[in-house]
Amino acid sequence: xxxxxxxxxxxxxxxxxxxxxxxxxxxxxxxxxxxxxxxxxxxxxxxxxxxxxxxxxxxxxxxxxxxxxxxxxxxxxxxxxxxxxxxxxxxxxxxxxxxxxxxxxxxxxxxxxxxxxxxxxxxxxxxxxxxxxxxxxxxxxxxxxxxxxxxxxxxxxxxxxxxxxxxxxxxxxxxxxxxxxxxxxxxxxxxxxxxxxxxxxxxxxxxxxxxxxxxxxxxxxxxxxxxxxxxxxxxxxxxxxxxxxxxxxxxxxxxxxxxxxxxxxxxxxxxxxxxxxxxxxxxxxxxxxxxxxxxxxxxxxxxxxxxxxxxxxxxxxxxxxxxxxxxxxxxxxxxxxxxxxxxxxxxxxxxxxxxxxxxxxxxxxxxxxxxxxxxxxxxxx
Numbered sequence: 001x002x003x004x005x006x007x008x009x010x011x012x013x014x015x016x017x018x019x020x021x022x023x024x025x026x027x028x029x030x031x032x033x034x035x036x037x038x039x040x041x042x043x044x045x046x047x048x049x050x051x052x053x054x055x056x057x058x059x060x061x062x063x064x065x066x067x068x069x070x071x072x073x074x075x076x077x078x079x080x081x082x083x084x085x086x087x088x089x090x091x092x093x094x095x096x097x098x099x100x101x102x103x104x105x106x107x108x109x110x111x112x113x114x115x116x117x118x119x120x121x122x123x124x125x126x127x128x129x130x131x132x133x134x135x136x137x138x139x140x141x142x143x144x145x146x147x148x149x150x151x152x153x154x155x156x157x158x159x160x161x162x163x164x165x166x167x168x169x170x171x172x173x174x175x176x177x178x179x180x181x182x183x184x185x186x187x188x189x190x191x192x193x194x195x196x197x198x199x200x201x202x203x204x205x206x207x208x209x210x211x212x213x214x215x216x217x218x219x220x221x222x223x224x225x226x227x228x229x230x231x232x233x234x235x236x237x238x239x240x241x242x243x244x245x246x247x248x249x250x251x252x253x254x255x256x257x258x259x260x261x262x263x264x265x266x267x268x269x270x271x272x273x274x275x276x277x278x279x280x281x282x283x284x285x286x287x288x289x290x291x292x293x294x295x296x297x298x299x300x301x302x303x304x305x306x307x308x309x310x311x312x313x314x315x316x317x318x319x320x321x322x323x324x325x326x327x328x329x330x331x332x333x334x335x336x337x338x339x340x341x342x343x344x345x346x347x348x349x350x351x352x353x354x355x356x357x358x359x360x361x362x363x364x365x366x367x368x369x370x371x372x373x374x375x376x377x378x379x380x381x
Contacts, residue, residue: 022077044114199350
């Protein structure tokens with residue numbers, strides 16, 4: 001894909017920030033285990049958050065391809081900080097399409113400035129892949145809804161400033177009867193926990209509990225009973241962005257492994273001269289380049305207003321898996337040094353692995369692809 005001058009300039013700006021500001025402390029931030037909100041605000045001040053949003057809300061109206069290029073560069077420096085940018089692009093787009101104007105005016109500019117992080121609350125203890133099989137209830141009482149129940153495996157669970165919550169407002173089981181709500185984290189009756197996860201520690205994952213949480217009618221997103229089908233359409237966007245996140249992390253490990261292969265010597269010469277070392281890295285470069293082009297293609301389809309559900313699902317399952325395999329090979333290239341926590345490969349491996357599960361498993365993504373090709377006959381349980 002040939003980039004425009006503006007795209008190259010924005011990509012280069014994100015690259016300088018990621019490699020100069022994010023990459024040096026990538027591992028240090030994990031040890032601290034908390035999200036650096038000042039760093040998030042710095043990203044906002046530099047225009048790295050919500051750049052795809054209209055200027056009136058603080059963005060620059062960038063297209064999806066440009067947003068993906070920036071997400072990839074941020075992930076090169078810190079996979080978890082790039083998750084903040086991806087989340088803001090996804091959630092702000094959902095709010096602008098489905099929320100009331102007053103909610104958009106209050107929250108979207110704060111997100112773009114890096115002052116607010118929003119968590120999507122979909123998964124419940126009863127199931128994750130069967131996302132429409134929800135038990136959290138939203139009972140209508142006059143001009144409010146009252147929510148009771150639990151969401152689990154929620155990214156940013158105890159770090160979010162607001163939640164985009166899917167709840168059952170009535171109707172039959174399945175997607176019909178599910179509504180979506182935007183709820184500030186400060187609302188009475190909300191509490192959250194934090195899981196001790198394998199990776200992405202600064203992003204955090206946990207459960208969110210709703211105990212008689214009152215939500216004004218104007219904080220419902222979309223139509224009652226249609227929130228699931230309406231809001232979930234926006235996830236095609238984030239799936240392609242996630243694929244580019246994974247490419248960014250894998251590329252960082254590849255670049256480091258290539259440098260090591262030139263400096264490390266065995267049998268009197270650099271190990272990069274041995275095909276057993278250089279060929280697996282060359283394969284990794286090829287696989288990541290292929291996934292990157294797929295992701296950019298999906299985003300280009302979105303920019304053109306064309307269907308891209310199947311392509312986005314391909315990005316979502318191929319991105320994390322390919323990146324995991326490539327980073328693993330980079331770790332092995334460094335031998336016993338790679339197995340140490342002093343090198344970043346093990347952290348990238350753990351961080352990327354989370355997206356083999358979260359935001360839709362590979363099996364669900366493949367089901368979506370099959371359904372796009374042959375229709376509902378592909379849905380077999």
